[in-house]
Amino acid sequence: MNFIFTRESFKSSPALYYAGNLTEIDKKYLDAPALSDTLFSTSNFREFATQLSDINPQQKDYNWGTAELYTWKTYNGKSASGIVYKPEDYNPKKKYPLICYFYEKLSDGLYNYQSPAPTPSRLNIPFFVSRGYIVLAPDIEYSNGHPGKSAYDYIASGARALVKQGLVDSNKIGIQGQSWGGYQVAYLITKTKLFKAAWAGAPVANMTSAYGGIRWESGLNRQFQYEKQQSRIGATLWEKPQLYIENSPLFHLPNVQTPLVIMHNDADGAVPWYQGIELFTGLRRLGKPVWMLNYNNEAHNLMERRNRKDIQIREQQFFDWQLKGEKPARWLTDGVPATEKGKDWGLETE
Numbered sequence: 001m002n003f004i005f006t007r008e009s010f011k012s013s014p015a016l017y018y019a020g021n022l023t024e025i026d027k028k029y030l031d032a033p034a035l036s037d038t039l040f041s042t043s044n045f046r047e048f049a050t051q052l053s054d055i056n057p058q059q060k061d062y063n064w065g066t067a068e069l070y071t072w073k074t075y076n077g078k079s080a081s082g083i084v085y086k087p088e089d090y091n092p093k094k095k096y097p098l099i100c101y102f103y104e105k106l107s108d109g110l111y112n113y114q115s116p117a118p119t120p121s122r123l124n125i126p127f128f129v130s131r132g133y134i135v136l137a138p139d140i141e142y143s144n145g146h147p148g149k150s151a152y153d154y155i156a157s158g159a160r161a162l163v164k165q166g167l168v169d170s171n172k173i174g175i176q177g178q179s180w181g182g183y184q185v186a187y188l189i190t191k192t193k194l195f196k197a198a199w200a201g202a203p204v205a206n207m208t209s210a211y212g213g214i215r216w217e218s219g220l221n222r223q224f225q226y227e228k229q230q231s232r233i234g235a236t237l238w239e240k241p242q243l244y245i246e247n248s249p250l251f252h253l254p255n256v257q258t259p260l261v262i263m264h265n266d267a268d269g270a271v272p273w274y275q276g277i278e279l280f281t282g283l284r285r286l287g288k289p290v291w292m293l294n295y296n297n298e299a300h301n302l303m304e305r306r307n308r309k310d311i312q313i314r315e316q317q318f319f320d321w322q323l324k325g326e327k328p329a330r331w332l333t334d335g336v337p338a339t340e341k342g343k344d345w346g347l348e349t350e
Contacts, residue, residue: 004052008113010067010085010126013056019049064088065129067110070136072161074153082138082158083110084167085129096134097172097323098162099123100155100195103181105139118308120301121178121201121263127312128319134168144234148187148247155184156192171196172323176315178202179271179300180230182262183249186279189260190252197322199315201263202271202300204231205279206250210272211237217269217299253282259289261318263311265298291332296341313347 008014070084083106087096101123116126125135138158142150155175162168174197177185182203189198204210213222226233226244233243245251260283264276276292283290293314295307302308320326330336331346 007049009111010113011064011088013059013113013115015051015055016053017049017051063130065126066090069107069110070158070162072158074157076153078141078153080138080141080154080158081107082136083107084162085125085135085137086167087129087132087134092166095169096132096167097174097319098134098136098159098168099128099174099176099319099323100136100138100159101125101176101181102138102140102151102155102184103177103179106137107139109137118305118312120303120308121311123176124312124315127316131316131320133319133323134162136162142232144232145240145243146247147232148184148191148249151184152188152191155188156194159194170194174198174319174323176201186249186260187247187252189258190249190255193257195258197319198258198260199263199318200260200279202268202273203249203262203264203275203279204271205248205275205282207231207233207244207248208237208241209278210275211244213272215270216272250278250282253279253286253288256283256286256288259322261291261293261314263293263295265295265300265302267297268300270300291335294338310345317347317349 002018002020004016004018006014007017065088066086067083069081071079071081074080114126116124116130118124123135129135136158138154140151140154159168159173163170173195175185175188175195176199178201182200185198185200186203186205189195207226211223211226214220215222223236225231227236228234231247233240233247235243237244262276262280264271264273266273273294280290280292293311295302298304298307302311314331317329318332321328321332327349329347329349333350334346336344336346
């Protein structure tokens with residue numbers, strides 16, 4: 001038997017390999033659990049596989065990163081797991097700034113290669129890791145009726161576990177999330193002072209108003225999501241209104257002390273962008289540090305590359321300012337009025 005296949009990891013971009021004479025290999029490793037285990041094991045791999053392609057040789061010129069499965073105990077005593085990404089030149093004697101990035105469960109991507117290209121709105125993990133950040137991507141187990149508290153139990157406990165282990169500076173922890181992850185960012189900063197910087201993309205801020213809305217792209221009523229699907233409330237607004245209030249960041253904004261950047265676009269077909277407006281205006285009314293980015297005619301996730309590049313720059317500037325002490329860009333200190341968009345980018349630092 002002869003095989004041509006691809007192989008990748010967080011450290012190695014996908015490459016094409018050839019393996020021949022697998023019948024003889026199978027005889028040699030008869031005691032192996034399976035031929036595939038033998039073929040792809042680290043210790044035996046180079047013995048019978050020949051690399052045919054190398055499309056990313058320039059990576060060796062950059063500080064890359066590593067990915068490893070990490071486990072800890074949550075506040076309720078449950079076992080938790082996630083991925084910890086560290087810089088390639090990680091020094092165990094040093095404490096690093098941390099960014100937590102999350103969306104349901106991500107540990108199945110432990111071996112995925114991630115290009116440092118500008119993303120639609122997710123955290124650009126290899127980019128930040130290369131710049132000296134540690135990134136934690138925790139898996140979250142949700143309980144019906146309390147999705148916000150579930151996120152807090154897993155995300156905050158994971159961050160504190162890394163602090164306790166000595167990897168992370170407790171005063172330099174940030175969070176970033178998009179959509180369902182953006183909602184959790186907004187919720188978490190109402191419950192803890194742990195995070196020093198937060199970035200929420202397309203968040204739901206008020207489940208009571210979002211419940212009665214529609215998905216503008218499809219016209220689908222949003223009630224199903226809260227009663228039975230991702231939001232996991234498990235009841236109608238009238239059956240358990242207290243759960244909708246408990247899980248809505250808007251009603252708990254006086255507790256916020258974390259600087260927050262919101263991205264919500266006016267052509268978002270999944271989460272109506274008035275949710276971002278409610279969150280922004282609420283925090284502004286309370287005198288909290290908050291910024292809002294709106295990319296005109298853009299969807300739930302950014303599609304235009306120029307906008308992906310722009311948000312990448314702004315995320316770097318924001319987290320570097322809050323977590324590394326670097327000088328802030330002018331859009332952070334002075335803001336840029338909507339009437340000046342496209343004319344004044346505000347990206348320069350003083």
